[in-house]
Every structure is written in C-alpha cells, then in structure tokens.
Amino acid sequence: RLGYPSDVLPLGTPAEYLRNNYSAIIISGSPASSHNEDAPLPDPRLWEENIPVLGICYGMQAMAQAYGGRVAKNGVREDGRVTTEISVEHALFRGIRKSFTGLFTHGDFVVESPLGFEVIGSHELTDGTKAFSAIAKGNKVGVQFHPEVFDDTPQGYELFKNFFVNIAELEPDETFLHERLTSQIEQKRAEIRKKANGRQIVAFMSGGVDSSVAGTLAQPDHAFYIDNGYMRDEDEGIIEYLATIGLNVEKIDAAEKFAEATVTIDGITYGPLKDVSDPQIKRRLIGKTFVDVQNDLVARLGLRADEAVLLQGTNAADRIESGYSKGDSHTAVIKTHHNLVPEARDLDPIEPLDDLFKDEIRALGYALGLPTDVLERQPFPGPGLAIRILHAKSDEYEIPATEKGTEIQALLKNTPFDARLLPVRSVGVGGDERSHLSAVALAGPDDWDNLAWLATELPGRFKGSINRVIYALTDESLGNLSVTPTDASQQVIDTLKHADRIVFEEMRAFELIQHIKQCPVVLLPLSFGKPGERSIVLRPVTTSTFMTVQAMLPKRDLPESFIWQSASRIAREVPGVSQVFLDLTNKPPATTEWE
Structure with missing residues (x-):
C-alpha cells in the first residue's frame, strides 16, 4: 500500500x-x-x-x-x-x-x-x-x-x-502503487486457474465479504449456502443478493447433520455438537462437519474426489490466529477457524485471500465492482451462533482464581463500582498467544471513561487470571448469581436468535450497520435473578483488519440510546433473560468472539 x-x-x-x-x-x-x-x-x-x-x-x-x-x-x-x-x-x-x-x-x-x-x-x-x-x-x-x-x-x-x-x-515504485489492485486481481485469478488445474470448483458461500470476493474472483462451478442450524434467519435474502453479483447459490439444509456430528481427536470422540462445551473442540467439530458436507455434495454431483476442489474465503487473520504462518512456523494458535481445521487443510483448498486482511479484501472487492452493501456487511462466523453460546453442564460452578476476585474487590473498594469474577471463561489473546481466562462483570454508574479504563487496567493488572470485562446494563444485582445448565439445544438457540434479532433491528433503526464493524451477541449460562435464566452480552466493535478491535462505547462511539434501548428490549421481550451486559474489552486482551 x-x-x-x-x-x-x-x-x-x-x-x-x-x-x-x-x-x-x-x-x-x-x-x-x-x-x-x-x-x-x-x-x-x-x-x-x-x-x-x-x-x-x-x-x-x-x-x-x-x-x-x-x-x-x-x-x-x-x-x-x-x-x-x-x-x-x-x-x-x-x-x-x-x-x-x-x-x-x-x-x-x-x-x-x-x-x-x-x-x-x-x-x-x-x-x-x-x-x-x-x-x-x-x-x-x-x-x-x-x-x-x-x-x-x-x-x-x-x-x-x-x-x-x-x-x-x-x-x-509508483507504477506498482497505481496498478497494484489490477495486478493483484490478475495474479489471483491466474493462481486460482493453476491450482484448480481443470477440476471443478466447489464453493461454500456465507454471504460475507470474504466468500463473496473469493467467489467473484473464482466464479465457481458449484456454489452452496450451508444452513448448519446455527445461522440467522436470513437465508433467502443472502441467496438473492449473491445472485445479483453473479453467484447462483443453492441452499443446503444440513442442520441435522451438524446437530448429530462428532469428531475424534487423539483417539477421543466428542459430540454431538449441542453437548460440546470446549471452544476449540467445538470449532474443530464444526470445521470437520463442513468437510463432510462438502464430500457429500461432491458425490451428489457425480464427481470423484480428484475432480473437484474446494474454494474458501480464508483471510490472513483467520490463518494467523489458527497458527499458520506464511513465513515460518512460529505462530501460536489463538483459535482454530472452522475453515482451517486439519480435515480442511487435507483437502488443499483454493484460498485466494489468505494473504489479505479484511480492509485489503474490501479494497479488492471494490476494484472488482462489488456493491457497498456487500463489502460493508458485518461478518458472521461460519460456525454461526454455536460459538456464541457458552455451555454449563450443571448448576454447580467453581470460579477460577477465586483469590483474584477478592483482590479485584479490594482494588475497587473506594470506587462506585461493584465487581464479580464470573465462573465462565472466554478466549483472549496477548503477545500473539491464546488465553482462556475468566471474565469480570462490573456494575455501577455509566461512567464510560472510567469503565473503559477499568477494561484495560484489570486484565493488565491481573494477567493470567482475566481477559475480559463486561458491564451490567440492567438493575439485577451481581451478587445474586446462579448457573443455569446450558447446551446448544433448540430452545437456547432460539433465545439467542431472538436477542440477536433485536440488536440488529436497533442497529438498522439507528443506522449503525456500517458504523459498527461487527456486533456479536453472546449467551452466558448465568442468572442474576430467578434461577434457570441466562444472560446476554452485546459486543459492538470497530476495526479494519480484525487482528485487533476496539470495543465501541456509548457517548464516545455510539448513541447511548442504542445501547439502553437494545438492552431494555432484550430484558423485556426475550423470555428467560435476567441480565444484559456490554462487553468493554478491546482486542487484545479479548478476542472479538468469546469462543
């Protein structure tokens, strides 16, 4: 550049x-x-x-x-x-x-x-x-x-x-600078043709920026939208707008296959998916099942395995966070993206974007003539809502690093904030390494400047113990905590879909869809009121590359009324939700997604 x-x-x-x-x-x-x-x-x-x-x-x-x-x-x-x-x-x-x-x-x-x-x-x-x-x-x-x-x-x-x-x-080099995108398109299309080597290209299209740009570059022979049971209720809209950019996509209902899927790692079989709580195993299982679906589709098309090749929209951030380096092997695994599990690597797919970050992919998309509403679309993870549901196997819980909770309380003693170390872990990153640590919930006045400071100060001061700080948006006390057994059952999925739909309705109403680069909505197996209820976390962020993100805060980055209205509607309209939180944490130390 x-x-x-x-x-x-x-x-x-x-x-x-x-x-x-x-x-x-x-x-x-x-x-x-x-x-x-x-x-x-x-x-x-x-x-x-x-x-x-x-x-x-x-x-x-x-x-x-x-x-x-x-x-x-x-x-x-x-x-x-x-x-x-x-x-x-x-x-x-x-x-x-x-x-x-x-x-x-x-x-x-x-x-x-x-x-x-x-x-x-x-x-x-x-x-x-x-x-x-x-x-x-x-x-x-x-x-x-x-x-x-x-x-x-x-x-x-x-x-x-x-x-x-x-x-x-x-x-x-001024010539290189001015002709870079045109040359890049020509180079990538040549690389795609060389790697396809006469084979038919099969693409899985999610409707996101990466797969849309990859599909436009490659013009696959067969394109599919896979409904794994954890997607938003927007299938038809995605398929329609993909058709407008020249990609004819067939929807495949694979919800049952994903629900019943298992994966064997080091001789141990995990699954079905709804019962898997470990985020790395969950991502591995989902990625392996996408490969199984691809194999089924290739067979349905009457093609031998060596007559087809998979096209993926893997980007540089996906590759780096999954531990794959272009220059050497000295890259840690932060989280294995579903399109980079070993089963997918064994297919040796075509990945024309794996050296580009999100902003570079968007620039390439504009050079290809793709419309703004496609290129500025908020990313949605391939595994869908499955990685936005934190599991709990029983109502019993243990808080890791309990003594740290006491130290945090002592640190906040002379402040108006209450803090609670939560019995859930989230994935984070620091120094290019993965962390899987506790989250801290804060309650108190909506002093956004001090809350932003605490979201940086607490993970730094209590390194190795916490990597995420969230703020309570409703009035329930943090002291009345209980754990609700939670898996990825249909009821839980429906609860999260309902909350997610409300947040997106509010983003559209406030015209924030392109301003907020991504807004994960996460379900926690925690109740702060009536036992058996759960909590929702809002995670609006801004970024260009997704290698780092900035948490978006009311007044500073967002209208306060957007946050309060979203939280109020979720608490009022979604059955079984006792508390709504706002995630205050940048990346690093927290990743964009909780899992």
Missing part, C-alpha cells in the same frame, strides 16, 4: 540471500521469548550486514539480544493502546508527534539497551518501572509496539514511510 513490493520469508533465511535480494528487512512479532534456548532467531550474520532492519516487538527484542542487550519478563503485561514518548529528532519519527500512541502486546521487555544503541522511545509502566519502546543504532532500529496495526497505531503509516525513505533510502 506504500508502493514497496515485498515478500514474506522464514525468519531463519540466510543473511547472504537477504543481502543479495532485498534492500531492507522487517522482523515481525512472535509469541516466542528471544531469551529462551529454543527461541527462533534470524541468521546471526544478518546483524553484520549493512542492510537496514526494522525489528517489531519480538524483532526488537531479538535485535537487542543479538547486540548484547538484555530481555526479560516483567511483573506486568502491556496489551492494548499505550502512549509512549519518542525522540522526534530521530529519522524514524520525523514529522511524528512526541506523544506517540501504539499497540503494545507483550510480556517480555528490553530491560538493558545494547551498548551503542540510542533509546529513542520510552514510558513508565503501571508498576513504576521504565519501558523502552524504541531503540536505534545506525540503520538498525527496533520498536516494541506494532506500527503495522494501523487501527491502534494511527501513525504507523508515517513510521513505515520514514523507515523506507529516511533509513533505508528507498523510493516507492
């Missing part, structure tokens, strides 16, 4: 190859610790070369260690937007404000800068210690934050420009 052709390579690529083929190197983040014996590291000869290097997060730590600095864990983590003070005189930060906001997500810190390196960025942590946010020596520079995450590092573009122009002394 800046006009510099680039390649993604393994971290250990020989320095000689890099010197002979590239003008600058960027070393990205990683969940690894550079000070561990088995840490993945660049070729040590790279540091002897005169080639410019920008180390990002782990890349800065590897750089510091290679030059004799020291990297170690700290008592606190940083996960989210942090303001750091930078040296605006340095070429990397030329033209950038001294108080620089960037995305930090790490537990390791450069605690001793290497000899000869200048500290060009630093700030104070919550425990009072000093953190180095940027270091430099000649054409070797490192930053602890993520300039590539432009949603959370607003001046990331400027930093990259400065690195390329001021440090690497490179000028952008």
